[in-house]
Amino acid sequence: MGDLIATQCRAFGMRVVGVDARLAEHPDMEIHGPEALDGLLPSADVVVLTVPHTPKTEGMMNANRFKRMKRSAVFVNIGRGGTVRLADLVEALRAGELAGSRSGRLPG
Numbered sequence: 001m002g003d004l005i006a007t008q009c010r011a012f013g014m015r016v017v018g019v020d021a022r023l024a025e026h027p028d029m030e031i032h033g034p035e036a037l038d039g040l041l042p043s044a045d046v047v048v049l050t051v052p053h054t055p056k057t058e059g060m061m062n063a064n065r066f067k068r069m070k071r072s073a074v075f076v077n078i079g080r081g082g083t084v085r086l087a088d089l090v091e092a093l094r095a096g097e098l099a100g101s102r103s104g105r106l107p108g
Contacts, residue, residue: 001078002050003028017044041068046076053080061085066092077103 003026006016010028018029019037032040041047047069051057061075062085069075075098077084084103092098 002048005048005050005078038065038068041065042070044069044073046074049075049077049079049083051079051083053082057083059083059085061089063088063091066097069098071097072099074099075101077101 002018002020006018006026006029009016016029017040018026018031019034019040020031021034023031023033025031049061051060057080060083061077066075066088075089081103089098089101093101
């Protein structure tokens, strides 16, 4: 799913930076390993989460990571709901720490 999003974003002229544990190369995206995520978040205008829900990804998007993002950034989750701490996302939005959020998946 991330590959498709990257290709569509590049078609609109966006610079696409991806985080992938497999470090699989993609012609439309600059790839980094998962350890780079915290360092990449402050420069992102849009963060699109497409990861599966596993013990390793449980709550990976949390208050700490939302605080790293620009106040003008938008967070989009099209992966699984358990990967986002919903209470932390709601608080970040209420506090104005993020400009907005969209989700196709919620926990539960």
